[in-house]
Amino acid sequence: MKRTRALLLCAGLLGVSAPAAPRLVPLPTPPATADLPELQPEPSRPQPLAPLVPLDTVPAPAPVVTPSPPPPATYRPSDPLAPRQWNLTAIRMPGAWAQLAGSGRGAPVTVAVLDTGYVSTPELAGRLVSGHDFVSDAARAGDGDGRDRDASGVGEAAYHAEVIGNLIGAAHDGRGMAGINPRARVVQVRVAGQDGLVDPQDLADGMRWAAGLPVAGAPVNPSPARVLNLSLYADFIPLTGCDARIQAAVDAVTARGALVVAGAANDGADAAGYSPAGCRGVLTVTSVSEAGQRPGYANWGRSVALAAPGGERGRGILASSVSGPGGERTPDGTSLAAPHASGVASLLFGLRPTLTPAQVAGLLTRTATPFPGGRCDPDSRKICGAGLLNAEAAVRAALASSPSPSPTPGGTLRPGGVR
Numbered sequence: 001m002k003r004t005r006a007l008l009l010c011a012g013l014l015g016v017s018a019p020a021a022p023r024l025v026p027l028p029t030p031p032a033t034a035d036l037p038e039l040q041p042e043p044s045r046p047q048p049l050a051p052l053v054p055l056d057t058v059p060a061p062a063p064v065v066t067p068s069p070p071p072p073a074t075y076r077p078s079d080p081l082a083p084r085q086w087n088l089t090a091i092r093m094p095g096a097w098a099q100l101a102g103s104g105r106g107a108p109v110t111v112a113v114l115d116t117g118y119v120s121t122p123e124l125a126g127r128l129v130s131g132h133d134f135v136s137d138a139a140r141a142g143d144g145d146g147r148d149r150d151a152s153g154v155g156e157a158a159y160h161a162e163v164i165g166n167l168i169g170a171a172h173d174g175r176g177m178a179g180i181n182p183r184a185r186v187v188q189v190r191v192a193g194q195d196g197l198v199d200p201q202d203l204a205d206g207m208r209w210a211a212g213l214p215v216a217g218a219p220v221n222p223s224p225a226r227v228l229n230l231s232l233y234a235d236f237i238p239l240t241g242c243d244a245r246i247q248a249a250v251d252a253v254t255a256r257g258a259l260v261v262a263g264a265a266n267d268g269a270d271a272a273g274y275s276p277a278g279c280r281g282v283l284t285v286t287s288v289s290e291a292g293q294r295p296g297y298a299n300w301g302r303s304v305a306l307a308a309p310g311g312e313r314g315r316g317i318l319a320s321s322v323s324g325p326g327g328e329r330t331p332d333g334t335s336l337a338a339p340h341a342s343g344v345a346s347l348l349f350g351l352r353p354t355l356t357p358a359q360v361a362g363l364l365t366r367t368a369t370p371f372p373g374g375r376c377d378p379d380s381r382k383i384c385g386a387g388l389l390n391a392e393a394a395v396r397a398a399l400a401s402s403p404s405p406s407p408t409p410g411g412t413l414r415p416g417g418v419r
């Protein structure tokens with residue numbers, strides 16, 4: 001069965017539920033300095049956070065009281081769009097940043113965005129890599145050839161990858177938007193043609209390459225990723241379950257230590273039929289609105305691990321963009337939900353590099369905030385996983401976990417949330 005419409009998981013791109021034209025508002029002129037200030041603590045706020053487990057010490061056999069100043073309660077990025085980025089408040093990013101920024105905790109982590117390709121954005125200056133173009137069909141590629149080393153996005157859909165990358169890692173620099181992990185490194189891997197369609201083999205090869213595995217005809221990725229964000233699904237195949245090629249790629253990159261995060265897709269259907277959303281070992285993320293409810297477009301079902309903001313008509317996910325005319329965009333869709341989980345996952349890997357993909361997935365799912373009333377949808381069949389992504393609780397749980405590479409009594413993480 002051939003799919004005939006663009007299948008990137010941005011409802012706005014599909015014209016499913018977003019306004020007919022993106023809302024474009026010019027961004028203010030950036031300041032001259034290129035230096036990115038660190039997160040600034042919000043002044044004079046109460047400090048109700050529980051004491052944190054020290055990062056760099058092996059847990060002692062007996063309880064030890066460690067005198068250390070409590071972290072600030074919250075951080076507020078100074079980026080002009082930040083006050084309107086309701087999605088970051090919804091996943092409790094201020095409380096997560098508060099645990100990270102005060103002591104500069106966490107190593108930079110590389111996230112691969114497998115999508116429409118590379119767009120040079122100031123939000124990721126110095127942290128953005130143009131990966132590889134895996135679109136093999138020259139007729140759909142729009143760049144005149146098949147696979148090549150230039151991952152640049154082509155055409156109107158190119159903003160899709162840019163917005164996703166920005167949501168994951170936009171700098172807290174007083175310009176544009178604030179990202180979830182402003183220290184993340186982003187590798188853009190092009191797997192979607194100019195038409196927005198994704199060939200299953202291109203996707204499978206792009207996934208392997210992103211994680212640092214060898215792919216014939218491509219140089220080895222010098223920036224292998226710990227997190228692969230897939231805000232898309234493979235076209236040209238029946239939507240009856242996980243494609244064997246995609247499952248094999250998921251298994252290979254997971255064994256390599258990379259977590260695969262996928263959007264659930266935007267058909268208002270059971271996500272189990274989709275690849276990679278329906279594949280084993282994938283952290284599949286569906287959308288909720290600001291009120292924590294499933295928008296009609298968002299896929300659902302047992303293959304969904306958790307939910308994150310994807311927005312809805314008139315209340316999308318605010319992002320800055322330099323693609324096309326540039327300015328603000330407010331797309332909605334599960335394309336925007338997945339990178340919330342990818343961004344938080346990258347924070348957890350930065351804090352605890354020895355965590356496995358299953359352990360990070362387990363941290364994200366077991367710390368999720370329950371949906372209002374316990375469900376994301378009045379229809380009991382339409383389930384959305386463990387709850388709403390909670391970055392503050394996930395970071396706290398990661399900091400409380402053992403930094404040991406092997407599970408130890410009392411420090412064992414219970415894998416969960418990944419099928």
Ligand SMILES: [Ca+2]
Binds near residue numbers: 135141144148
């Ligand atoms: Ca090409």
Ligand SMILES: [Ca+2]
Binds near residue numbers: 173174176177178179
């Ligand atoms: Ca910014």
